[in-house]
Amino acid sequence: MSTSFDPNDVLARLSEATDFVRGRSSLAPRLAVVAGSGLGALGDLVEDSVRIPYAEIPHMPAPKVEGHSGELVLGYLEGLPIAVLSGRVHAYEGHPLQDVVFGVRLAARLGAKRFLLTNAAGGIHRWLEPGSLCRIVDHINLTGVNALVGPNIDALGPRFPDMTFGYGAELGELVQSAAAEAGVSMFCGVYAGVSGPSYETPAEIRMLRMLGAAVVGMSTVHECIALNHMGCQVAGVSVVTNFAAGVLSEPLDHAHVKQVAAKAGPNLLAVVRGLAGKLAAGDGAAAGAKG
Numbered sequence: 001m002s003t004s005f006d007p008n009d010v011l012a013r014l015s016e017a018t019d020f021v022r023g024r025s026s027l028a029p030r031l032a033v034v035a036g037s038g039l040g041a042l043g044d045l046v047e048d049s050v051r052i053p054y055a056e057i058p059h060m061p062a063p064k065v066e067g068h069s070g071e072l073v074l075g076y077l078e079g080l081p082i083a084v085l086s087g088r089v090h091a092y093e094g095h096p097l098q099d100v101v102f103g104v105r106l107a108a109r110l111g112a113k114r115f116l117l118t119n120a121a122g123g124i125h126r127w128l129e130p131g132s133l134c135r136i137v138d139h140i141n142l143t144g145v146n147a148l149v150g151p152n153i154d155a156l157g158p159r160f161p162d163m164t165f166g167y168g169a170e171l172g173e174l175v176q177s178a179a180a181e182a183g184v185s186m187f188c189g190v191y192a193g194v195s196g197p198s199y200e201t202p203a204e205i206r207m208l209r210m211l212g213a214a215v216v217g218m219s220t221v222h223e224c225i226a227l228n229h230m231g232c233q234v235a236g237v238s239v240v241t242n243f244a245a246g247v248l249s250e251p252l253d254h255a256h257v258k259q260v261a262a263k264a265g266p267n268l269l270a271v272v273r274g275l276a277g278k279l280a281a282g283d284g285a286a287a288g289a290k291g
């Protein structure tokens with residue numbers, strides 16, 4: 001892990017990217033959504049959209065995994081100004097953590113204070129069947145690294161950010177009620193963040209189950225930490241794409257993971273639409289503050 005970076009460089013890169021995006025759209029998002037593996041259709045929901053390929057945004061790292069189109073979509077959903085980061089970069093691709101969190105920091109710099117982080121994940125319990133949605137109530141960062149290691153970027157946040165409300169109840173409850181109103185069942189549980197790219201072993205999954213995790217995946221934890229550092233409110237939803245290793249005695253297959261993510265997409269889209277509607281209506285007026 002490279003932890004040698006100059007905070008002024010990170011801030012300069014963020015400012016350049018922010019200015020570039022501002023040149024294309026003056027929209028100040030009230031919600032930003034990170035669309036994970038196979039969930040890129042989230043960007044297609046956005047109305048009056050300005051779509052900016054990541055490759056055009058200065059310093060924005062481009063995803064290398066298939067199933068991520070890699071574009072920032074700015075526009076409106078249910079009347080709410082929204083940003084969708086369609087595609088993310090992962091540490092397992094070899095990206096430095098400063099790059100892994102660049103997109104969410106950029107969205108925060110554009111004005112978003114509330115984030116919905118979505119991902120594809122393995123279900124650790126038998127009842128978390130492929131296609132289920134699971135709201136993330138907390139995470140266990142087992143990646144062994146943290147995007148805030150290195151000099152603190154004081155302009156972004158404090159040295160020791162609190163993570164007690166890492167996934168704040170207020171925004172989380174809005175997500176949960178949006179799901180209920182859309183008739184979409186949604187479990188909730190703890191997300192175990194691992195480095196990948198190999199899937200876990202059955203013994204590792206047994207350990208994660210004992211630790212209290214419900215779902216496991218290779219993203220999200222670094223974004224959540226970087227956003228809490230910046231004082232943003234975070235909610236998370238995993239699309240369970242497979243039983244985690246050893247839950248069944250079958251091997252895991254990435255192609256299948258992507259197919260299931262795409263199939264569960266409409267349910268997730270309904271939840272995001274409902275959440276946007278609630279925020280637009282002011283249901284979450286108090287949810288701008290952390291907690």
Ligand code: HPA
Pocket residue numbers: 120121122123199200216217218241242243244245252257
């Ligand atoms: N493990 C880790 N990451 C994942 C999985 C899994 O089983 N499924 C989708 N992403």
